[in-house]
Amino acid sequence: MSLQQFMNEAISPWMKDEGPDSDIVMSSRIRLARNFDQTPFPIIAENEDLEKILDFFNQEYHQQSFKNYHDLEFVRMSDLKPIEKRVLVEKHLISPHLAENGKLGGALISKSEQVSVMVNEEDHIRFQLYFPGFQLEEALAQAFDFDDWLEEKINYAFDETRGYLTSCPTNVGTGMRASVMMHLPALALTQKISRMIPAINQLGLVVRGIYGEGSEALGNIFQISNQITLGRSERDIVEDLRSVVNKLVEQERKARQLLIEQSELQLEDRIFRSYGVLEHSRIIESKETAICLSDVRLGIDVGFISNVSKTILNELLVVTQPGFLQHYAKKTLSPQDRDILRASLIRERLKLEK
Amino acid sequence: MECQECHERPATLHFTKVVNGSKTEIHVCEHCAKEKGYVSYGEEAYSLHDLLSGLFNFDTSLNEQKSKNLSDEQGLKCPKCGMTYKEFTQVGKFGCASCYHTFSDRLNPIFRRVHSGNIVHEGKIPKRIGSNIYQKKLLNGYKEKLQQLIQSEEFEQAAQVRDQIKEMEKEKGTNHDGEGEV
Numbered sequence: 001m002s003l004q005q006f007m008n009e010a011i012s013p014w015m016k017d018e019g020p021d022s023d024i025v026m027s028s029r030i031r032l033a034r035n036f037d038q039t040p041f042p043i044i045a046e047n048e049d050l051e052k053i054l055d056f057f058n059q060e061y062h063q064q065s066f067k068n069y070h071d072l073e074f075v076r077m078s079d080l081k082p083i084e085k086r087v088l089v090e091k092h093l094i095s096p097h098l099a100e101n102g103k104l105g106g107a108l109i110s111k112s113e114q115v116s117v118m119v120n121e122e123d124h125i126r127f128q129l130y131f132p133g134f135q136l137e138e139a140l141a142q143a144f145d146f147d148d149w150l151e152e153k154i155n156y157a158f159d160e161t162r163g164y165l166t167s168c169p170t171n172v173g174t175g176m177r178a179s180v181m182m183h184l185p186a187l188a189l190t191q192k193i194s195r196m197i198p199a200i201n202q203l204g205l206v207v208r209g210i211y212g213e214g215s216e217a218l219g220n221i222f223q224i225s226n227q228i229t230l231g232r233s234e235r236d237i238v239e240d241l242r243s244v245v246n247k248l249v250e251q252e253r254k255a256r257q258l259l260i261e262q263s264e265l266q267l268e269d270r271i272f273r274s275y276g277v278l279e280h281s282r283i284i285e286s287k288e289t290a291i292c293l294s295d296v297r298l299g300i301d302v303g304f305i306s307n308v309s310k311t312i313l314n315e316l317l318v319v320t321q322p323g324f325l326q327h328y329a330k331k332t333l334s335p336q337d338r339d340i341l342r343a344s345l346i347r348e349r350l351k352l353e354k
Numbered sequence: 355m356e357c358q359e360c361h362e363r364p365a366t367l368h369f370t371k372v373v374n375g376s377k378t379e380i381h382v383c384e385h386c387a388k389e390k391g392y393v394s395y396g397e398e399a400y401s402l403h404d405l406l407s408g409l410f411n412f413d414t415s416l417n418e419q420k421s422k423n424l425s426d427e428q429g430l431k432c433p434k435c436g437m438t439y440k441e442f443t444q445v446g447k448f449g450c451a452s453c454y455h456t457f458s459d460r461l462n463p464i465f466r467r468v469h470s471g472n473i474v475h476e477g478k479i480p481k482r483i484g485s486n487i488y489q490k491k492l493l494n495g496y497k498e499k500l501q502q503l504i505q506s507e508e509f510e511q512a513a514q515v516r517d518q519i520k521e522m523e524k525e526k527g528t529n530h531d532g533e534g535e536v
Contacts, residue, residue, distance in 0.1 A: 040435040040450040122447070148481045156480050157451035160487050162461075163475025165451045169461075170468050172454075174477045204470055230465055231472020335366045335384065 005111070010319040011311060012091060012113035012130070018310070019133015023301045024249050026181040026221070026314060028136045030143040030238075031128040033166045033175035034150070035157040041167040042104075042120045050104035050120050057119050061108050066149050067142075069110035072117075077105040083332075086323030092130075094118055115146060122167050123175075125150070134245060136178060136238050144234075163230065173230030178238050180245050181210065183313065185220040185298040186255035187248070193222070196251070200244055204228045219290030219317060224248070256302055271299035279350050281343040289320050289342060308353045319345060359386035432456040493522050 019025070035041060039049050054076060062074040077085065077098065085099040093113060098105045098121045108117040108127075117127040127146065131139045157165040163173040171177075187193040197207045204227050209217025224245060226237045259267050274295035277288070284292075297313035299305040318324060320342045326333050329341055357365045358381050365381035382390065430439040437449030439457055448454060454461070465473045479488045496519050503512035 035451065037451050041448060043445070043447050044435055044437060044449045144478065147478070151480050151482050155483055158480050158484060159451075159454055159475075161474055162454055162465075163477060165448070165454050167447045169446070169448070169464055172465070173469070173472075173475045176477075228469045228472065230469035231474060231476055233477040236476075334363075336364065 010091075010324065011315045012093075014112045014114040014130055015132055015311065015314055017132045019131060019135050021249050022133035022310070024182055024184070024252050025134035025245065026132075026183055028131045028134060028139045029128055029177075029179045029181070030136070030139040031126060031177045031179075032143055032147055032164075033123040033171045033177075034125040034127075034147070034154070034164060035166065036124050037155045037157040039124065042122065042124065043167060045120075047104060053120060053124055054104065054106045057106060057108055057117075060153055061117075066146060069112065069115045069146070071111040072108050072115075073111070074106060074108045077107070078103055083323055083327050087327050090318055090321040090323045095121060095126075097121055117150075123171070125154075134180065134249070136180065136242050136245075140178070140234060140238050170227075171229050174232075174234050174237065176229055176234050176237065177225055178234075178241050179223050179225035180241065182222050182224065182245070182248060182252075183220055183294065183297060184217075184222055184248065184252050185294050186259050187252050188217065188220040189259065190255050192251065192255060196248070200224065203240060203244060205241060205244055218287060219294045219313070221290075221294070221317075256298070260302060267302075268299075268304050271295045271304050275299065275305060278346050281346070283336075283339045284343040284346065285339055286320060286322075286342065289346065290317065293317060308350070312349070312353075316346060316349060319349070355381055357381065357383035357386050359383070359390060430457060430460075489522065493519065496522070 015027070019028070036053065039045060039053065042050060058074045058076075061072050064072050066072070080088075085094070088094045088107065089096050089099050091113070093109055093116045094107050095118060098107070098118050104120050106119040108119065109115070114130050115127060117125060119125060127143075127150070129139050129143045129146065131142075159165055164175040166172050166175050184193055187196070193207075200207055205224055206227050207222055207224050210221050210223045224241065226241055228237070274292035277284070278292050278296060293313050293316055296305060296308065297310070300308055300310055300312075319328075322333075322338055325338050325341050325345070328345070329337075333341065355365045357363045360383065363383035363385060366384055367380075367382050367387045369380040369382075371378045371380055431437070432449055432453045433456065434452035435449035437453055439460065442448060442453065442457060448457075462473045479491070481488075496515055500512055500515045500519065503509075503515060
């Protein structure tokens with residue numbers, strides 16, 4: 001049963017493919033928010049209404065397939081243990097909001113984990129499609145198809161002037177959030193990224209670190225997404241995002257090149273120190289893990305390290321999150337115990353590479 | 355280092371709080387941090403929401419100064435879900451699709467602020483329920499094109515577009531007779 005798969009496999013099957021520019025762009029995502037036209041939005045809907053929606057999804061879509069998205073699995077939040085929910089959050093299949101507040105929430109997830117639909121989150125329906133590497137247009141085209149497929153059976157709340165109606169005014173119109181996850185170690189190391197962010201913001205795009213708090217980007221992983229959803233078409237929004245990401249990829253490559261030219265030995269030293277820490281630690285916190293993993297991934301990309309697989313960053317970042325560690329241990333762990341287990345998991349994983 | 359709140363668990367979170375220029379260091383465990391509200395899990399909704407309800411309140415205060423019939427507007431209530439305009443400004447979220455119609459007159463300033471001046475949707479239209487709208491938009495597009503062509507005196511092309519428009523309007527007419535399709 002696929003819930004077990006969702007829980008046990010740290011990296012989603014779709015992540016195993018390498019997409020374009022995958023040395024820098026980890027994944028591309030399109031999320032669309034939709035609502036039923038006749039039912040109040042989840043924040044004020046009666047439980048009965050929300051139950052009906054859950055039943056509808058269970059009946060209509062559970063174990064269905066659409067195009068490449070096979071064996072959709074519907075799960076109710078109320079049937080999941082806290083640790084299971086946390087693992088789904090850490091894999092980015094559901095939001096923290098759904099995991100915490102969604103007693104009457106549900107999720108529909110494809111076997112490849114490329115599509116996941118959150119039911120009764122802030123909106124009745126929020127679905128997302130992930131693609132490895134830099135494939136925004138492809139993700140958008142597929143998201144449109146999936147949207148049309150859902151719409152065959154659902155009357156969406158749509159208004160000619162305002163577009164797709166959402167619970168929050170920040171999503172109205174297209175209901176779309178397009179985002180790209182990027183690993184930008186060289187731009188971060190040279191502190192260029194902090195100078196680029198204000199310019200990117202002016203284009204209506206938001207940059208944030210995904211594993212850190214606030215503006216801090218743990219592991220040098222940044223998410224860039226659109227802010228505006230009204231008054232611009234999905235294609236235009238994606239095009240804007242695409243051109244900014246292109247620029248960032250170009251700049252990151254330049255910065256990496258420059259680092260190698262100007263301080264090769266220092267860079268190599270830093271990378272191998274981090275590699276050593278991961279290989280030999282007995283206790284390691286998640287922050288240090290993220291920093292070291294970022295260094296090692298950079299080391300792989302620029303060729304200092306050749307015997308470690310590229311997906312190690314994505315994989316270990318997920319496996320070493322608190323929810324996953326506790327799922328693995330099959331019990332609740334104190335922060336210290338987590339740090340110990342984290343270190344031992346990383347050591348074991350790196351041994352597998354040899 | 356032990357947690358300064360419970361003195362039991364180790365401090366895993368370290369903050370520096372600056373109030374009126376004086377610094378306080380805080381060392382707490384995750385449990386107490388949550389309890390005392392130093393951190394909130396899933397904070398994404400927080401910042402946007404705060405920002406938004408701030409915007410709305412600003413909006414109402416502006417209107418308070420402007421208009422005397424405040425009570426009317428504050429009493430505006432969605433007939434479908436029961437949400438009042440006041441609740442909407444407090445929560446920052448609509449209650450249902452009908453709220454968009456009920457509060458319609460007050461929404462443009464909000465949308466403008468949130469979406470860089472935009473108030474009208476450009477983009478996807480639902481394939482099934484929106485097919486009429488899609489046709490209409492297509493038709494409007496052609497009409498605009500016709501005007502442009504006439505202005506730039508490209509009459510041959512203009513004639514073609516005019517025929518397309520006629521064709522579409524004819525189809526629309528027959529569709530109307532058949533109604534009930536949507």
